[in-house]
Structures are given as C-alpha cells and as structure tokens.
Amino acid sequence: MIRNILFFISIFSFTACANSFPASSCNDKYWLEFSLLKFCLQKNNVSSVNVMNSDLPSMSLIYDNNEYIFMKQLAENVNGNLHLKYNLTLTEYFSALANGTERFDIKTAFEVHELKSVKDISELSYGDWRVYTLISTTRSFDEIFILNTTRKEFIYHIGGEFNKTQALKLISLISFPKI
Numbered sequence: 001m002i003r004n005i006l007f008f009i010s011i012f013s014f015t016a017c018a019n020s021f022p023a024s025s026c027n028d029k030y031w032l033e034f035s036l037l038k039f040c041l042q043k044n045n046v047s048s049v050n051v052m053n054s055d056l057p058s059m060s061l062i063y064d065n066n067e068y069i070f071m072k073q074l075a076e077n078v079n080g081n082l083h084l085k086y087n088l089t090l091t092e093y094f095s096a097l098a099n100g101t102e103r104f105d106i107k108t109a110f111e112v113h114e115l116k117s118v119k120d121i122s123e124l125s126y127g128d129w130r131v132y133t134l135i136s137t138t139r140s141f142d143e144i145f146i147l148n149t150t151r152k153e154f155i156y157h158i159g160g161e162f163n164k165t166q167a168l169k170l171i172s173l174i175s176f177p178k179i
Contacts, residue, residue: 022171024175026172032046037156047063056071068159068170075090078157090147091149097109114139114140116136120139128150130147132144142160146158151179
C-alpha cells in the first residue's frame with residue numbers, strides 16, 4: 001500500500017514539474033553571448049564555436065560532444081508564416097500545438113514540424129519568455145524555440161539532436177535578458 005502511494009506521488013511530482021522552467025545553473029558566470037542570450041557553458045566542454053555566414057546572427061557550437069546550431073530567426077522562417085493563416089501570434093501558435101488545442105488544422109502544423117503528438121512539444125515560461133522544445137525520436141532534427149511575448153523580434157532557434165533532459169540542461173545554461 002505504501003509502495004503504491006509513493007509510486008503515485010512520484011508520478012504526480014514528475015507530471016507537475018514536467019513543464020517547469022529549469023533553474024539556472026550559472027551563478028552569473030557567463031562567458032559566451034549570442035545576440036543578447038548569455039551562456040554559462042563549461043569552457044572545457046566546448047570543442048568548437050563557429051560563426052555562420054547568415055543575414056541574421058547564427059553560430060554552431062560543439063558542447064559535450066553534441067553539435068548545436070543557434071540562430072536568431074524571423075517568424076516566416078520558423079513555420080512559413082503558418083501561424084498567420086490561423087490569425088495567431090507565433091507564441092499562440094506554439095502554445096496551441098503544445099496544448100493540443102484544436103484552434104486550427106493541427107495535423108498540417110504537426111507535419112510541418114515533424115511532430116507525431118503533443119508529447120513531442122513542451123512549453124516553458126520564464127517572465128516574458130516562452131520556450132518550446134520539439135523533441136521526438138521520429139524527427140530528423142530536434143529544436144528549441146525561444147520567443148519573447150512582448151518583443152516579437154526576439155525569436156531564437158536552437159537545433160541539434162537531443163532529448164528532453166539535454167534540452168532542459170541547455171536551457172538552464174542560458175540567461176534570458178530583461179527587455
């Protein structure tokens with residue numbers, strides 16, 4: 001009986017914290033800045049940083065033997081302006097995807113982002129920032145979208161191959177600016 005109660009408590013605790021914003025693991029020791037986002041990566045775990053030739057700020061980074069692509073994005077590059085077709089902001093669009101809201105043709109949006117179900121996308125909130133992780137074993141490329149709800153021009157995109165735990169760890173290494 002006690003074992004069953006503990007089991008349900010642990011499941012409830014995990015579910016309640018599943019979309020919690022990860023605590024920062026930085027202690028204000030940031031040494032890498034990318035377009036207003038500051039990172040406190042362990043220097044010994046970074047084997048490469050390359051600035052990419054793009055109209056918008058972008059870089060590739062190899063950290064802990066994993067390659068990540070960091071880009072500042074325009075809304076039309078994120079989803080081909082599909083959100084405008086449904087008269088939604090980009091934040092409302094991703095929130096609807098994460099919550100499985102039937103405000104629009106979710107099947108088309110899932111195809112655009114190579115998602116199979118709402119389990120493949122998570123939404124996190126931190127002040128005016130929203131973070132959406134798109135992670136699945138069927139996707140060719142996992143993604144994190146970082147959006148500001150008050151300043152629509154702040155759209156950041158992190159791509160690579162990672163699982164939810166790695167994504168949350170990466171997010172915990174970022175300082176989000178107050179704008």
